[in-house]
Amino acid sequence: MDDAVTLEAPRFLWIGRSDEPNPVAAVDEAVSAFDVSEVCFVLAFLPSHLDVDETAQALSARLPGPPVYGCTTAGQITGEGYEDHALLLLAFPKANFRCASALIDDLAPLEAPQVAAQAQRLDDKFRHRMGWKRLGLVFCDGLSKQEDLLISTLDAVLKGVPIFGGSAGDGFRFERSFVLHDGRAHSNAAVLVLVETNLEFQGIGFDHFLPMGRQIVITRADPDERLVYEINGAPAALEYARLVGCPVTQLSPEVFAENPMLLRHNQKFYVRAVREVSDNHAMSFLAAIDDGLILTLGRGREIIETLDAGLDIQNAGGHVPDFVLGFDCALRKLEIEQKQLHRNVSQILRKRRVFGFNTYGEQQSGVHMNQTFVGVAFFEAQSREPTP
Incomplete structure (x- = not known):
């Protein structure tokens, strides 16, 4: 137009x-x-x-x-x-x-x-x-x-x-x-x-995301603060960086936006977006998160x-x-x-x-x-x- x-x-x-x-x-x-x-x-x-x-x-x-x-x-x-x-x-x-x-x-x-x-x-x-x-x-x-x-x-x-x-x-x-x-x-x-x-x-x-099939298990979290300390038994940011193929030092809001984690609920996938990463490699989320939650890495379609x-x-x-x-x-x-x-x-x-x-x-x-x-x-x- x-x-x-x-x-x-x-x-x-x-x-x-x-x-x-x-x-x-x-x-x-x-x-x-x-x-x-x-x-x-x-x-x-x-x-x-x-x-x-x-x-x-x-x-x-x-x-x-x-x-x-x-x-x-x-x-x-x-x-x-x-x-x-x-x-x-x-x-x-x-x-x-x-x-x-x-x-x-x-x-x-x-x-x-x-x-x-x-x-x-x-x-x-x-x-x-x-x-x-x-x-x-x-x-x-x-x-x-x-x-x-x-x-x-x-x-x-x-x-x-x-x-x-x-x-x-x-x-x-x-x-x-x-x-x-x-x-x-x-x-x-x-x-x-x-x-x-x-x-x-x-x-x-x-939204514009599809599940990529890479399973992510939250193995240690603080649900009240929406903080995740461990993913798949490893420090959260380090494991996330490995899964998306990005050095942990280069994680940023742009990387989070393009590589979200998806939660399946009632046959639909919902994004659980990352807000930021702390110095101890914990990840802060913008929606509810909990121990034992199983997520899937998402990849964007044409927005x-x-x-x-x-x-x-x-x-x-x-x-x-x-x-x-x-x-x-x-x-x-x-x-x-x-x-x-x-x-x-x-x-x-x-x-x-x-x-x-x-x-x-x-x-x-x-x-x-x-x-x-x-x-x-x-x-x-x-x-x-x-x-x-």
């Missing part, structure tokens, strides 16, 4: 963005793109350079009516495709959406019974509107190490409600990440948003083709989505930039009208995963033909 082509804007989503370095100026510019009085709620995705508290305060002051949810990010997906320095606001119109939310604070350690009760209360209080369909959105502190238990708990409680989410990031610093709720930024927390819509929607989830194919969806009437809310792993973006495919991928994201952010992990179908694209495609509701 030619960069000069102007794409038609979504009909059921308003988009505001700004590159301003000052939080107040950025919020003012982004909010000016839509009529606040017509907005049900706003999702805000923050770049790492904006002060999160100042931005949250500015959003609260500039948007006194509609609630604002969202998080800090490892990158934004705007109308230009991949970006790193844009404040992105996605405004959902009252005519097509309604919502209710809960802040799950003091996330680590997660108390599953309390989270389950909180989610159940929210679901019970948020009365269904006739003919509208419900889904859940989750934004979680990406450094909390609680996403696995959180999403499995929510999925078990909110039966019949599909839940999609992404873990907040802070670029690639791995220092602090925040979620937004009730005009404030919160760490060690998650936000659950129940959404009802009169639009059709369809969940999306895919451009799998992205375009994964987003090439239609509804039953043969119509393409009006827009896609996307949660795309930061490690996918890292691989794309390493291979100098940024422009090509951004073209695909623009063409498919994808808006969202780059995550520290993705949630769908009760599972927390890595190096995956997860999203929700929204379609204009099709009118029903009268019964003869």
Whole structure:
């Protein structure tokens, strides 16, 4: 697709963005793109350079009516495709959406019974509107190490409600990440948003890896900290480096992104991504890990083709989505930039009208995963033909 082509804007989503370095100026510019009085709620995705508290305060002051949810990010997906320095606001119109939310604070350690009760209360209080369909959105502190238990708990409680989410990031610093709720930024927390819509929607989830058959057994780990000390009875980083054919001194996020470890669950393979390697050759992961876990080394397929194919969806009437809310792993973006495919991928994201952010992990179908694209495609509701 030619960069000069102007794409038609979504009909059921308003988009505001700004590159301003000052939080107040950025919020003012982004909010000016839509009529606040017509907005049900706003999702805000923050770049790492904006002060999160100042931005949250500015959003609260500039948007006194509609609630604002969202998080800090490892990158934004705007109308230009991949970006790193844009404040992105996605405004959902009252005519097509309604919502209710809960802040799950003091996330680590997660108390599953309390989270389950909180989610159940929210679901019970948020009365269904006739003919509208419900889904859940989750934004979680990406450094909390609680996403696995959180999403499995929510999925078990909110039966019949599909839940999609992404873990907040802070670029690639791995220092602090925040979620937004009730005009404030919160760490060690998650936000659950129940959404009802009169639009059709369809969940999306895919990656670009195939199992290579090389078995990996976790022989010593600290599950609470997502740390692996031994693989196949050897120091973890040394054994991993041997398996992928890379000197241990050259292990890097780029190597991890292209050589992930895959966990088989319910006949599907999910990536267990490596965050970093410590001086004692322990490996830190971005998702749940445990002693005795059997993994398989993965190898990537062509990421451009799998992205375009994964987003090439239609509804039953043969119509393409009006827009896609996307949660795309930061490690996918890292691989794309390493291979100098940024422009090509951004073209695909623009063409498919994808808006969202780059995550520290993705949630769908009760599972927390890595190096995956997860999203929700929204379609204009099709009118029903009268019964003869």
